[in-house]
Amino acid sequence: MYKIVAKRKLNDLVELMEIHAPYVARKCEPGQFIILRVDEEGERIPLTIADYDRKKETVTIIYQVVGYSTKKLSLKNEGDSVEDFVGPLGQEAPLHKVKRVLGIGGGVGIAPLYPQLKKMKELGVQVDTILGGRSDEFIILEDEMENISDNVYYATNDGSKGIKGFVTDKLNELIENGEKYDLVIAIGPLIMMKAVCEITKKHDIKTNVSLNPIMIDGTGMCGGCRVTVGGETKFACVDGPDFDGHQVDFDEAMRRQGMYKEEEKDHVCRLGLED
């Protein structure tokens, strides 16, 4: 059992938990993730390591409540425990010192972006950040991002913070204004990462993305997480989750991610967990 030592609501849909998990906390690096099961009957769900504290042996996860298991997780409180918590899984993000990096985070994707940018900052890299979301209240970790970035730009669908529009609108604007970046790290919905990559490819800016296909074991045992990168099949849980965005077959990834849409919808209704 893994104790929840702190829990915070970041907005209506997104919550943060700090969980006591010594094995993970001792070893994890930015870009890696964990798999947890809420209780004995639970399914295995992957979540990115948003932060960690080696001394306290805790790991921070930030999750958006989207379906059955994340809903069940959100019913747990400080002092409660989750049944299983395994990691660190996946490769650490391939972060090297460059002159200037642009981080682009969409929705709950801001959470996994944060530790990567933090590490870049520690490496002495100049960091700019674009954060996007439905509206002001769906943008998370603003203070943390402001702390490590030279500039933070915002894009919201309703214009309640920053520009009204998508993160890609801001990206285009920065490029047009002559800003130069050596690397873009984009993490968010697949459709956002795809759109970012279309732009950066045109301008020949290397772009890392973090993929989140459906996973079970997270150790390379099932192959359910396979994605096509550079024409080759990769297992995202062991080869990734971060990949060169210009090589990723996003259309396939989106299709595979939606594999159980029907079942999952049914599921939440039949268990009476819908709002």
Add this chain to the structure above:
Amino acid sequence: MPNMSKEKVKMKEQDPLLRIKNFDEVTCGYTLEEAMEEAGRCLQCKTRPCVGGCPVSVPIPEFIKEVSEGNIEEAYNIIATENRLPAICGRVCPQESQCEGKCVRGRKGEPVAIGRLERFVADYYMENIKKDVEKPESNNKKVAVVGGGPASLTCAADLAKKGYEVTMYEALHQLGGVLMYGIPEFRLPKGLVQTELKSVTDLGVKVEKNVIVGKSITIDELFEEEGFQAVFVGSGAGLPRFMNIEGENLNGVYSANEFLTRVNLMKAYDFPNSPTPVRIGEKVAVIGGGNVAMDAARTAKRLGAKEVKIVYRRSKEELPARVEEVHHAEEEQIIFDLLKNPVEIIGEDGHVTGMKCIKMELGEPDESGRRRPQPIEGSEEVMDVDIVVVAIGQTPNPLLRDTTDGLDVNKRGCIVVNEDTMETTLENVYAGGDAVTGAATVILAMGAGKKAAKAIDEKLSK
């Protein structure tokens, strides 16, 4: 006077048409009377050829003699000297090529039903006799075992019995390895696996689940930071192979591992009462001819698929699955579409709708002695399917090799060991089971775990 019947005492089985609607065990086991009658067929051969066929040398005539006299507790104790998982082995060992394959009664008629008797003894013991095992006194020596499959369980049990302080590290949330996530309930009930696992952990083996050695902690750290004096690696062959053909990443294409893990470990058969879904469709094609393929096919049938095919590139004689599994699959209306090899999976809107296969013929024997299948040019045909399960084999996961300096593997990715001691190229690191042999059998994995335990004990007692 032995029972000279040429045939084994029949074992009751669920009717095929009923059992394809449930996940209950297919075979029902012997009653005490049936077991005693079958035990009476054993000739108590002085030369014990059957024992030579068993990878862990179960004292077969000795335990069978006790069964024939109705002394089941004694029979169990005899088996348990060599095999701590008899309920499992009795069910899943390929007896026809091991113990029973060597039985003299098999020369004229059927061999003694050694597997069924072993299973009977274990089941009867668990239900009627079971005594708590005592935790042996510690000898203050620490050994770590990696993985919770049959190889590691056996190694851990043997060492724990000698007083070693054993810690078992398992990557998943449950022990058992393939016994839990691979082999289905209708062939190996999970409750029973848990009971046999408990007989191992009750010996005082400490269990750390959710720890991936190589990620959560390295082998070097097990020695340097945790103070273990030896490490046994029983990490299995968990990496699924794919065919690398067009369309293999379409929705609806599973590896057998994924398909079976969803259903067994994650209980997808009970969706939506369990949270993990699985897609079944109407027409399922399972590619491969081993136990794994049979399990996937029979599972799909039970989950409601209308038509399930085994697509295999050789002929029936070459099917590597246990004879009983093929027989049960046939009874359950699984279609054997043999001498066919998939060349492309076809989809619409991203989901499988068909599979193009080429017909094969058998040519000259290859290295394995089996006739090599060759494609018949121009014979491609598309079959109608909506789910494809790829069951063409597994290889060891590269994780430990990649994270452990000096741990050598061969070109198939299998860990290299000294065959006599199971010691790897790293001192005091031992390995066994599928991680060393590639996908093999439960009992071979157990045999390897046992051999390693003996070598570890000898080394650490010096």
